[in-house]
Amino acid sequence: MKIKEKATELSSVQLIVLFYFAAVALSTVLLSLPIAHQANVEWSFIDALFTAVSAISVTGLTVVSTADTFSTTGTYILAFVLQFGGIGIMTLGTFVWLLMGKKIGMKERQLISTDQNRGTLAGLVSLMRQILGLILLFEAIGTIILGIYLLKYYDAWQDAFLQGFFASVSATTNAGFDITGSSLIPYANDYFVQSINMILLILGAIGFPVLIELKDYLFQKKETVAYRFTLFTKVTTVTFFALILIGTALIWILEAGNFLADKSWDQSLFYSLFQSVTTRNGGLATMDVSEFTLSTQLVLSLLMFIGASPS
Known part of the structure; x- marks a missing residue:
């Protein structure tokens, strides 16, 4: 109860910053999972933290080769983390709230308004739906087009579509990450x-x-x-x-x-x-x-x- 009361006392900006720190923490944990790495890869906490921050801020800087470090599962995890920065914490949060059947109240709308730099509270939920829909649509179309085309470069269709999927997510979110090993x-x-x-x-x-x-x-x-x-x-x-x-x-x-x-x-x-x-x-x-x-x-x-x- 005290934690909830403390949260209500924070301003929208403070909560947004807190949510992004939470996203960094979650992403660091996910990227540190053993299933996220290839065999015999050295992966430290600072590597995971740096990669998480870079991915969420869609900076594209890395201290390791993503192609040589992450497993297929790790690649999908990294693509998920890129969505935090590309789509936005509050857009994803709104989607989760809607899936859970939670009513989007005034406090949530203020958070969305702050995150999206909007000067009004009207139409924010519809805006979040449109943003999420557009980004996922672009990523899906890019995955299909690149996945089919890259079959000429890869023997296995799984490899071609994995490359197409990650390239589509990375480009759409402007993340700058790659799994080719050389952009x-x-x-x-x-x-x-x-x-x-x-x-x-x-x-x-x-x-x-x-x-x-x-x-x-x-x-x-x-x-x-x-x-x-x-x-x-x-x-x-x-x-x-x-x-x-x-x-x-x-x-x-x-x-x-x-x-x-x-x-x-x-x-x-x-x-x-x-x-x-x-x-x-x-x-x-x-x-x-x-x-x-x-x-x-x-x-x-x-x-x-x-x-x-x-x-």
Whole structure:
């Protein structure tokens, strides 16, 4: 009872921080389970903690090779942990509350509002449903497309779909993790894999408000008046794609006499385009960025500073 009373005394921001610490603790425990690792793998508490924090904050930094460390079960556990950061603690929490038949009261709505940076309490439960539905839909479609396509690279369909599933989750949540052992470098000349990943990266980075408005536009009833996008969505979309184009152009120009000097036009385009898309918040790579000049690395740093679209 005292714990419950203490919890009610905390502000929404304090509770959100507490929930994220709890998510880190849970994720650390899950990633430390013996079934999560391959045989004879050395795995310390600090490794598990760092990986959990990196996954929940969708940073993509690792101190171990995920491909050589995690078992198939561990890969699925890591993909689950990525959802905390990609979808959000309160979105997942709302889903659990609804499954349990719990009424979403004022306190819960305040938590959702804080987590999603919303200025109103109206329509929050519907918003959570839409966010969860959209993200899971993107991940499912990405898994199917990549899983089927990657059959050309893997003998067993289980391996192809595991790679497709994790790549889809990692790209959609903008997590930057991989289970290939070398990000997307094995697909440096496979433009289909790169294109699917870029689409998922963009869908995960452009922001939930934009995605929800796009959904409303696509599924509006024909007899209603013409749909009008909000100023937020217009400015966000134009800025988002303008930065992609500017980044692509700058990388291509700056590397024309260096990394891209011996590349064909299509290779130059995709190297530049993919790096422009993923640098903002994706964390994936089709080449070693240390091969870029200092000027290009400065451009990449600026794009990373700007980041993805706010929600």
